[in-house]
Amino acid sequence: MDAFTTLRGLVLPLDRANVDTDAIIPKQYLKSIKRTGFGPTLFDEWRYLDHGEPGMDHGKRPLNPDFVLNQERYQGAQILLARANFGCGSSREHAPWALLDYGIRCLIAPSFADIFYNNCFKNGMLPVVLDEGAVDDLFAQVEAQPGYQLKVDLPAQRIVRADGAVIGFDIEAGRKHSLVNGLDDIALTLEQTELIREYESKRKTEAPWLFGGEAG
Amino acid sequence: MAKQTLYDKLWQQHVVHCAGDGTALIYIDRHLVHEVTSPQAFEGLHLAGRRPWRAASVLAVPDHNVPTTTDSAGIDDPVSRLQVTTLEQNCNHFGITEFGMGDPRQGIVHVIGPEQGVTLPGMTIVCGDSHTSTHGAFGALAFGIGTSEVEHVLATQCLRQRKSKNMRVLLQGELRPLVGAKDVALALIGEIGTAGGTGYALEFAGPAVEAMSMEARMTLCNMAIEGGARAGMIAVDQTTIDYLRGRPFAPASERWELAVANWRELRSDPDAVFDREVALDVSSIAPQVTWGTSPEMVTDIDGAVPDPARQADAGKRESMELALKYMGLEAGTPIKDIALDLVFIGSCTNSRIEDLRAAAEVVKGRKVATSIKQALVVPGSGLVKRQAEAEGLHQVFIDAGFEWRNPGCSMCLAMNADRLQPGERCASTSNRNFEGRQGQGGRTHLVSPAVAAAAAIAGRFDDARVA
Ligand code: SF4
Numbered sequence: 266m267d268a269f270t271t272l273r274g275l276v277l278p279l280d281r282a283n284v285d286t287d288a289i290i291p292k293q294y295l296k297s298i299k300r301t302g303f304g305p306t307l308f309d310e311w312r313y314l315d316h317g318e319p320g321m322d323h324g325k326r327p328l329n330p331d332f333v334l335n336q337e338r339y340q341g342a343q344i345l346l347a348r349a350n351f352g353c354g355s356s357r358e359h360a361p362w363a364l365l366d367y368g369i370r371c372l373i374a375p376s377f378a379d380i381f382y383n384n385c386f387k388n389g390m391l392p393v394v395l396d397e398g399a400v401d402d403l404f405a406q407v408e409a410q411p412g413y414q415l416k417v418d419l420p421a422q423r424i425v426r427a428d429g430a431v432i433g434f435d436i437e438a439g440r441k442h443s444l445v446n447g448l449d450d451i452a453l454t455l456e457q458t459e460l461i462r463e464y465e466s467k468r469k470t471e472a473p474w475l476f477g478g479e480a481g
Numbered sequence: 482m483a484k485q486t487l488y489d490k491l492w493q494q495h496v497v498h499c500a501g502d503g504t505a506l507i508y509i510d511r512h513l514v515h516e517v518t519s520p521q522a523f524e525g526l527h528l529a530g531r532r533p534w535r536a537a538s539v540l541a542v543p544d545h546n547v548p549t550t551t552d553s554a555g556i557d558d559p560v561s562r563l564q565v566t567t568l569e570q571n572c573n574h575f576g577i578t579e580f581g582m583g584d585p586r587q588g589i590v591h592v593i594g595p596e597q598g599v600t601l602p603g604m605t606i607v608c609g610d611s612h613t614s615t616h617g618a619f620g621a622l623a624f625g626i627g628t629s630e631v632e633h634v635l636a637t638q639c640l641r642q643r644k645s646k647n648m649r650v651l652l653q654g655e656l657r658p659l660v661g662a663k664d665v666a667l668a669l670i671g672e673i674g675t676a677g678g679t680g681y682a683l684e685f686a687g688p689a690v691e692a693m694s695m696e697a698r699m700t701l702c703n704m705a706i707e708g709g710a711r712a713g714m715i716a717v718d719q720t721t722i723d724y725l726r727g728r729p730f731a732p733a734s735e736r737w738e739l740a741v742a743n744w745r746e747l748r749s750d751p752d753a754v755f756d757r758e759v760a761l762d763v764s765s766i767a768p769q770v771t772w773g774t775s776p777e778m779v780t781d782i783d784g785a786v787p788d789p790a791r792q793a794d795a796g797k798r799e800s801m802e803l804a805l806k807y808m809g810l811e812a813g814t815p816i817k818d819i820a821l822d823l824v825f826i827g828s829c830t831n832s833r834i835e836d837l838r839a840a841a842e843v844v845k846g847r848k849v850a851t852s853i854k855q856a857l858v859v860p861g862s863g864l865v866k867r868q869a870e871a872e873g874l875h876q877v878f879i880d881a882g883f884e885w886r887n888p889g890c891s892m893c894l895a896m897n898a899d900r901l902q903p904g905e906r907c908a909s910t911s912n913r914n915f916e917g918r919q920g921q922g923g924r925t926h927l928v929s930p931a932v933a934a935a936a937a938i939a940g941r942f943d944d945a946r947v948a
Contacts, residue, residue, distance in 0.1 A: 281803075282796055283675060283775055287915040292896050296546065296560040298520035298567050300628075316903075316921045319560050348796070350676040353709070354915060356611040357518060358627035379679060379711050380611060380625055387629030437643065438502040450629070451529070454637040457498055457506060461534075461639055464497040464508055474732035474740040475510050475604060476537075 588862025
């Protein structure tokens with residue numbers, strides 16, 4: 266996993282609440298058995314005027330000029346500014362994969378759906394929760410100023426706005442540590458192998474039925 | 482010792498190690514796997530040269546992509562086929578039990594787990610699927626995970642988690658006839674919103690829950706995620722135990738006795754404290770119909786499409802306007818005036834035998850309206866299908882003009898050939914009415930099996946109570 270420390274990037278504002286995972290990446294693309302290649306179909310149904318299917322040349326499809334992602338001024342964005350309950354719906358990790366593949370490394374919203382939030386960290390992405398007021402202000406600033414950039418500083422847990430104002434944010438220590446150091450969660454957990462074995466043998470005595478198979 | 486909730490107990494029993502920063506490594510007893518969210522996880526294992534920690538804890542089944550037409554020899558779509566065969570190869574390679582296509586036990590992962598007794602009280606159960614909350618109906622801690630976590634559980638049998646807060650939903654009163662768990666779930670989400678349960682583990686309790694069958698409880702817990710809660714759960718009682726007795730993967734003989742004694746403890750202590758409490762009197766709940774593109778956009782079947790102009794909150798007003806535009810609906814239209822193109826009875830929410838019985842009851846001796854282009858019944862598993870056929874339910878549906886299909890997720894998310902065309906309107910017993918969920922441009926109204934069945938007969942929403 267790529268480490269995340271600081272990021273200065275262009276901000277893409279998506280002014281809609283409850284953006285669900287079906288909207289982030291429609292189901293026809295979930296048939297892929299890969300982790301990459303989902304970027305061109307991020308927000309597919311809002312982004313293109315036609316119906317997309319896997320295997321199409323997405324570069325040739327008609328774009329929806331009204332969708333924010335297609336506007337010239339937001340090309341190359343690395344930070345997504347969103348509204349409440351972003352990423353609700355399914356557990357599909359294809360949603361963060363699509364955002365990442367498109368180039369988004371950091372998301373800012375008043376709240377995120379639990380599973381989506383968790384999935385971001387597994388992919389070296391930073392979801393930042395700010396209060397509604399701070400998010401409203403950011404939307405206003407981004408819209409008012411083409412080329413609007415934010416600086417996200419994870420070690421210091423702060424966001425620096427274009428006007429120099431600083432907004433602090435909270436993050437769990439463990440998540441921060443893994444993200445800043447780009448650590449592999451599985452390897453970290455396997456360092457506890459002995460504890461897991463101990464737990465397992467104790468549990469086998471207490472609740473043997475949990476370890477049986479068919480007609481156990 | 483402090484009084485504990487059911488969730489507190491389940492959590493505590495599974496802590497392997499507390500990290501000190503509020504997270505803990507918790508042990509996972511059961512891992513359910515399907516074809517869509519697992520290929521990248523298995524690939525990760527291959528690449529790192531790892532093996533599953535405990536392959537026997539895993540049960541795999543293809544469900545999202547499988548065709549539901551009876552005459553189909555295989556999967557036509559090569560991309561879907563590759564995903565299904567990839568699952569099979571991975572299971573063979575790693576020694577994981579799979580109920581493959583053609584196995585009579587194959588079906589939707591959340592239907593077959595309980596049906597087989599693979600889902601047991603007191604377990605931690607995960608699956609790369611948000612509706613894993615379904616299994617909480619058995620007094621288990623069950624929640625959906627992403628693909629990286631699927632790989633993590635395969636490799637370590639554990640997950641690093643932060644404990645959720647406790648929320649109790651107290652359901653009082655008695656359900657009116659033809660009102661079911663689906664209506665309760667929708668009414669509740671209408672009340673608390675789709676983010677109302679975010680950060681909470683939800684326990685459903687109260688006399689209305691105690692009176693419910695296991696299948697109704699599963700429907701309720703299934704929808705917990707639509708209310709924002711990763712996990713929904715219900716205490717173990719005699720109903721739970723009776724349901725599990727004799728299931729293929731349930732413990733037998735002495736082990737069964739031992740297990741049952743243990744399971745009876747799986748309930749919240751009488752004076753346990755919840756961080757949030759919501760109470761609902763179910764006797765006031767009418768059949769529910771969603772009118773928008775989020776499960777919280779819901780009203781009574783006797784109601785009307787609400788008017789965004791009367792919504793004070795600007796953000797909510799805008800979402801309502803967008804939803805009505807997408808749904809092609811005018812504010813003020815009575816729900817019963819909404820005409821439908823398709824009807825779908827299925828999904829992990831409502832495809833069990835009791836759901837099919839409830840629908841068949843309404844359909845019996847009647848015909849699907851000629852204005853309905855397609856009415857599908859998709860049983861949740863091969864065994865549900867078999868049972869329904871033994872009871873003659875399939876004939877009721879077929880005689881009325883429904884298509885009787887093979888098990889799978891089908892039109893719940895339209896990854897196989899079953900899908901809506903742009904602009905088509907569907908009464909669906911599934912759980913999500915998001916834009917494009919049942920096919921691009923498709924319009925979904927979430928309802929119970931009885932309401933879906935009545936809608937098929939009338940060609941529009943009709944009160945199942947008078948149908
Ligand atoms: S039936 Fe629908 S909600 Fe349930 S697992 Fe399948 S796709 Fe998901």
